[in-house]
Amino acid sequence: xxxxxxSGVGSDGDDPTHLGEFGLIARLTxxxxxRPDVLLGVGDDAALLDIGAGDLLVATCDAQVDGIHFxxxxxxxxxxxxxxxxxxxxxxxxxxxxxxWALVSLLISREIGITDLEQVYAGMRALGNRHAVTVxxxxxxxxxxxxxxDITLLGTVDRSHAIRRxxxxxxxxxxxxxxxxxAAAGVLWSTPGEDRGVPASLSLPAREKTHRAMAAPxxxxxxxxxxxxxxxxxxxxxxxxxxxxxxxxxxxxxxxGAVVEAAxxxxxxxxxxxxxxxxxxxxxxxxxxxxxxxxxxTVAAEKVRAALxxxxxxxxxxxxxxxxxxxxLGMQLQLEAGQFxxxxxxxxxxxx
Amino acid sequence: xxxxxxSGVGSDGDDPTHLGEFGLIARLTxxxxxRPDVLLGVGDDAALLDIGAGDLLVATCDAQVDGIHFxxxxxxxxxxxxxxxxxxxxxxxxxxxxxxWALVSLLISREIGITDLEQVYAGMRALGNRHAVTVxxxxxxxxxxxxxxDITLLGTVDRSHAIRRxxxxxxxxxxxxxxxxxAAAGVLWSTPGEDRGVPASLSLPAREKTHRAMAAPxxxxxxxxxxxxxxxxxxxxxxxxxxxxxxxxxxxxxxxGAVVEAAxxxxxxxxxxxxxxxxxxxxxxxxxxxxxxxxxxTVAAEKVRAALxxxxxxxxxxxxxxxxxxxxLGMQLQLEAGQFxxxxxxxxxxxx
Numbered sequence: 001x002x003x004x005x006x007s008g009v010g011s012d013g014d015d016p017t018h019l020g021e022f023g024l025i026a027r028l029t030x031x032x033x034x035r036p037d038v039l040l041g042v043g044d045d046a047a048l049l050d051i052g053a054g055d056l057l058v059a060t061c062d063a064q065v066d067g068i069h070f071x072x073x074x075x076x077x078x079x080x081x082x083x084x085x086x087x088x089x090x091x092x093x094x095x096x097x098x099x100x101w102a103l104v105s106l107l108i109s110r111e112i113g114i115t116d117l118e119q120v121y122a123g124m125r126a127l128g129n130r131h132a133v134t135v136x137x138x139x140x141x142x143x144x145x146x147x148x149x150d151i152t153l154l155g156t157v158d159r160s161h162a163i164r165r166x167x168x169x170x171x172x173x174x175x176x177x178x179x180x181x182x183a184a185a186g187v188l189w190s191t192p193g194e195d196r197g198v199p200a201s202l203s204l205p206a207r208e209k210t211h212r213a214m215a216a217p218x219x220x221x222x223x224x225x226x227x228x229x230x231x232x233x234x235x236x237x238x239x240x241x242x243x244x245x246x247x248x249x250x251x252x253x254x255x256x257g258a259v260v261e262a263a264x265x266x267x268x269x270x271x272x273x274x275x276x277x278x279x280x281x282x283x284x285x286x287x288x289x290x291x292x293x294x295x296x297x298t299v300a301a302e303k304v305r306a307a308l309x310x311x312x313x314x315x316x317x318x319x320x321x322x323x324x325x326x327x328x329l330g331m332q333l334q335l336e337a338g339q340f341x342x343x344x345x346x347x348x349x350x351x352x
Numbered sequence: 353x354x355x356x357x358x359s360g361v362g363s364d365g366d367d368p369t370h371l372g373e374f375g376l377i378a379r380l381t382x383x384x385x386x387r388p389d390v391l392l393g394v395g396d397d398a399a400l401l402d403i404g405a406g407d408l409l410v411a412t413c414d415a416q417v418d419g420i421h422f423x424x425x426x427x428x429x430x431x432x433x434x435x436x437x438x439x440x441x442x443x444x445x446x447x448x449x450x451x452x453w454a455l456v457s458l459l460i461s462r463e464i465g466i467t468d469l470e471q472v473y474a475g476m477r478a479l480g481n482r483h484a485v486t487v488x489x490x491x492x493x494x495x496x497x498x499x500x501x502d503i504t505l506l507g508t509v510d511r512s513h514a515i516r517r518x519x520x521x522x523x524x525x526x527x528x529x530x531x532x533x534x535a536a537a538g539v540l541w542s543t544p545g546e547d548r549g550v551p552a553s554l555s556l557p558a559r560e561k562t563h564r565a566m567a568a569p570x571x572x573x574x575x576x577x578x579x580x581x582x583x584x585x586x587x588x589x590x591x592x593x594x595x596x597x598x599x600x601x602x603x604x605x606x607x608x609g610a611v612v613e614a615a616x617x618x619x620x621x622x623x624x625x626x627x628x629x630x631x632x633x634x635x636x637x638x639x640x641x642x643x644x645x646x647x648x649x650t651v652a653a654e655k656v657r658a659a660l661x662x663x664x665x666x667x668x669x670x671x672x673x674x675x676x677x678x679x680x681l682g683m684q685l686q687l688e689a690g691q692f693x694x695x696x697x698x699x700x701x702x703x704x
Binding site: 014021029051052057061068108115135136148 | 367371399403417466484487497
């Protein structure tokens with residue numbers, strides 16, 4: 001697990017995993033010279049690039065690796081393709097941008113057949129069609145390693161609409177555009193490897209709902225574009241590493257702190273049911289589970305109602321979960337009884 | 353080895369490697385709907401995308417996998433980084449475009465240390481600086497498999513300058529912008545695994561020159577832009593799979609045939625020396641070796657002198673190696689004695 005506050009450089013020998021994903025990328029990309037055509041480079045959900053049009057180009061890439069981001073057999077090949085595109089759509093959504101073009105790089109292993117790959121593409125293309133995204137490039141290579149899909153997704157955004165992680169201000173309300181912890185609940189009951197069956201008491205609807213959230217998330221592209229176009233949002237990120245970790249990114253890059261109200265965290269009944277069956281704290285799922293692929297944003301307090309209306313106007317639902325405070329307070333979790341405990345910005349790290 | 357003319361669909365069971373790299377991509381991306389913002393999609397060196405600016409966006413992606421595209425120990429980490437960017441620069445060059453922004457996805461394995469990755473990035477960034485390319489996005493994931501670098505490279509090109517594979521016309525001269533077979537000669541003497549040492553008779557300069565061509569190729573970005581800007585070129589591709597295979601792509605997509613003159617193929621002394629020491633036909637290296645990363649283009653016969661001058665003006669060197677004929681003649685190799693033999697469009701396939 002990465003702690004982004006302490007993932008320093010050079011303190012842990014030569015093993016890249018000791019730096020954490022973000023620390024390693026920061027180290028490898030340090031000293032890159034600023035350029036007028038790069039409005040935003042490494043360190044946000046996506047890059048913002050100036051190609052001299054009215055719109056900016058938005059670019060992001062994310063890989064999905066068998067055994068790390070998905071498990072064949074737990075997820076179908078269609079779901080694997082869906083998810084590989086979905087995680088990139090979510091990054092584009094977090095900039096408030098319109099996704100448009102995908103480049104798909106496949107590393108295939110011996111176990112993968114043509115029909116498997118066709119299902120991967122079917123899942124990817126079905127989700128792409130829903131968001132008017134088309135595949136414009138591809139690359140296939142065999143490898144002795146696990147099956148891997150690496151997608152680069154390109155989009156466009158009006159120059160004045162793009163939303164970054166930096167920009168949250170003291171007093172802003174913190175919103176999420178969907179429920180938290182559902183995907184993590186799916187992982188909780190479906191991860192194989194231990195000799196336990198799934199308890200019969202876990203209902204079929206809860207299994208289906210949490211599996212779907214885990215294996216085939218719905219990126220909130222419409223919500224992201226509506227929020228960006230509204231002009232109400234001061235910062236935005238998608239929740240991939242977990243609420244606490246991703247709120248940590250906003251706080252660090254905006255130089256602010258945050259208070260999250262435990263009682264306000266939206267959890268689905270399905271996630272609560274899984275947590276209950278497995279005697280797991282649902283709050284932990286919501287704060288640290290990750291892979292929610294909802295949007296997390298900040299909005300001036302007096303504009304919360306308008307932001308919720310903008311989300312509702314595209315068929316979504318928004319939830320206020322806390323507010324931004326000064327950096328000196330760090331991140332705090334306010335429990336139902338009223339007391340505060342520090343909220344660590346930890347979460348999922350793809351290097352562990 | 354893929355035969356692009358015969359890599360049909362579905363004839364070889366469910367193993368994706370039976371389709372070949374191009375056949376597999378064609379199968380997976382079939383039926384993609386045309387869109388006005390995609391001027392060129394899957395099936396050229398790079399995609400041409402319309403973002404509403406004077407320039408078009410050019411996008412390509414290519415992965416380098418340990419043990420397939422490079423061998424750690426044979427290539428240094430700096431060379432690995434250099435080559436991963438170089439192969440993408442070469443694709444951008446083949447469109448006549450200006451490379452600008454790179455997204456770098458790393459799959460790291462247990463053997464790779466931070467200092468190794470820093471050297472990979474040093475090699476990549478040094479080459480990037482030479483071509484004004486900067487890293488704008490990244491992704492790192494651990495995997496149980498081999499070390500892999502997957503780079504997406506974005507560039508821009510004037511709407512009227514972009515050069516495609518389709519466009520060669522009967523009577524056009526065929527040009528290459530550099531020598532052929534040097535990288536393949538490097539593979540010939542440096543590939544480990546057999547219990548043979550390198551013959552003492554192979555000179556150090558020949559080793560150095562062929563190693564460099566194999567491990568750290570020089571993409572011909574200036575040549576590509578100069579040729580595109582000249583308006584003289586009817587089709588262009590970079591030689592990555594091998595001259596015969598890549599000329600095959602131009603012929604297939606331009607609906608023409610080609611005659612290549614064996615005596616005109618430019619080979620370096622270093623490649624000839626390696627071929628001589630290993631009793632290998634140098635012509636085979638030039639035709640099928642691959643990974644040359646020079647540009648292959650076609651030019652109307654009366655404009656050859658101007659095209660060679662355009663290449664020379666940016667410090668490069670061009671060679672006329674044959675001419676375009678009707679599709680019915682297919683591809684022919686004209687030997688020094690004058691007779692013709694069929695030239696098969698085979699070459700390197702990343703799935704084998």
